[in-house]
Amino acid sequence: MSSTVAKALSLLDYFSEAEPEIGLSELARRSGVDKATVHRMLVVMCNYGLLEKRGDARLYRLGAGVLRLARVRETAFPVTSVFQQVLEVLSAELGETAHASLVSGRALATIGVSESNRGSRVSLMAGEILPMHSTASGLVVMAFSNGELVDRVLSEPLAAKTSRTITDTSILRARLQEVALTGYAESDQTNEDDVYGIAMPVFDSDGTTTGAIAVATPAHRMTNDLRQQVIAALFREAEKLNYSLGGRPPAAFRTAASRYRPD
Amino acid sequence: MSSTVAKALSLLDYFSEAEPEIGLSELARRSGVDKATVHRMLVVMCNYGLLEKRGDARLYRLGAGVLRLARVRETAFPVTSVFQQVLEVLSAELGETAHASLVSGRALATIGVSESNRGSRVSLMAGEILPMHSTASGLVVMAFSNGELVDRVLSEPLAAKTSRTITDTSILRARLQEVALTGYAESDQTNEDDVYGIAMPVFDSDGTTTGAIAVATPAHRMTNDLRQQVIAALFREAEKLNYSLGGRPPAAFRTAASRYRPD
DNA sequence: ACCATCGGTGATAATAATGAACCAACAGGA
DNA sequence: TCCTGTTGGTTCATTATTATCACCGATGGT
Secondary structure, X not given: OOOHHHHHHHHHOOOOOOOOEXXXXXXXXXXXXXXXXXHHHHHHHHHOOOEEEOOOOOOEEEOHHHHHHHHHHHHHOOOHHHHHHHHHHHHHHHOOEEEEEEEEOOEEEEEEEEOOOOOOOOOOOOOOEEOOOXXXXXXXXXXXXXXXXXXXXXXXXXXXXXXXXXXXXXXXXXXXXXXXXXXXXEEEOOOOOOEEEEEEXXXXXXXXXEEEEEEEEEHHHOOHHHHHHHHHHHHHHHXXXXXXXXXXOOHHHHHHHHHHOOO | OOOHHHHHHHHHOOOOOOOOEEOHHHHHHHHOOOHHHHHHHXXXXXXXXXXXXXOOOOOEEEOHHHHHHHHHHHHHOOOHHHHHHHHHHXXXXXXXXXXXXXXXXXXXXXXXXXXXXXXXXXXXXXXXXXXXXXXXXXXXXXXXXXXXXXXXHHHOOOXXXXXXXXXXXXXXXXHHHHHHHHOOEEEEOOOOOXXXXXXXXXXXXXXXXXXXXXXXEEHHHOOHHHHHHHHHHHHHXXXXXXXXXXXXXXXXXXXXXXXXXXO
């Protein structure tokens, strides 16, 4: 945790769509690391293209290296385009915002968003980091992961993102049991006020949970009819995703899916 | 150079389209770093999502974090899609492979490729790292950069990629002078045998050189007619790129361009 | 002119990285 | 079966790297 590379890499997470350029002092203040230390790390990361400083201003931003790395990964294991298609189908059919995230360390990395075209809709930023414990996607990913990931997540204090966030580990473990039985997870304003999310897991070829697709609606709009509609659509699209990505859902999920919609 | 974060980040560059998954020992062998050290760094980078190990095998690969970071950068500063359009215009018009690279540390990161549809063509891998001293793109980027970048590149020994690669720093500095006058750079098999490249710089809003677009042909096919055709197309597309990306070419490049095609 | 803050630097004290040896597991071959 | 050479991963004493504080010049607002 206190390794230097960890500190250096954690700096990357402060760059977001909302704040794509940050200065040295600001970065030092947020990370709680000394200015001189941050500076040394920034220089190194600039040398490797992960960051770059705009010649003009003295601000740092994500560099061309991340574009290159993403391209390498995407050409070797193409996923984002496949996810994006599914998301657009979901948002078009349901009229609500759909998004996809992949397991990235001990959190989720949002790699795709398709917003609904309604005036009132859930809007989330591309590239956002989602916590595991307070989102439907996180719950469903943990529920179908080996205990190792769950332990890692629960070993740290769970931030109360809203007044409804589950911060008690034993209660959360019970929730995970339920989720594992149903095959999907729901989040009623546990990550953000007025946002209701429903998520379904996506798997790798060896049964590992790689991420999740989810539909998010304004909380007041989530009726039971819409719930059923969303869940059915998610089951259908998750199966398509697993098929086209070569994912093999584990037995636990298959039985949950068959329980929901018996053939 | 011997900082730990530098060593950790350098591990990322061993992952390529051709070899997207690498094991611990292999990575240690190539980087020349001790196995234990590499392992610690890999674990940290997995925790931050830059890497991930496939649950099945015990191989490491680029993680979902790089997809997220690329998305953050791309939504804040969209460039790849703009470049890609230009590349497709170039390859369609000229019938040869076009590619774009951005300055990434002390090298170039290829962020876009559009191959020609001819049977014989130059084929390069997306996400490839191009050296500064042996490619046309590198030459033109250095020629229009402040001396700082050039010094950094020339401070290290210049690898002889082919028998024609310029490895002498003073000769190369002279070449940069020439390139700065013409506004474009040519590379006759200095990076790869049988590949002839012509490159043109792309600039930032403050006149900094951000990267280059280039056309690569089999060396034997490069006639003087084709040369002129390529250069004219590159001048035109580079101007379009600078316009749509808000780039402001420095005076040196503007005079070079006007010298080539006086109004 | 002033004060605050910016990005950046350097020397010393303290921490974290290093690397050889070691382990268990697996694969292939004799 | 036994041997051998891999693999991924771990341990721990030594040591070299890193963090820290104070400082600097520049910038910008009052």
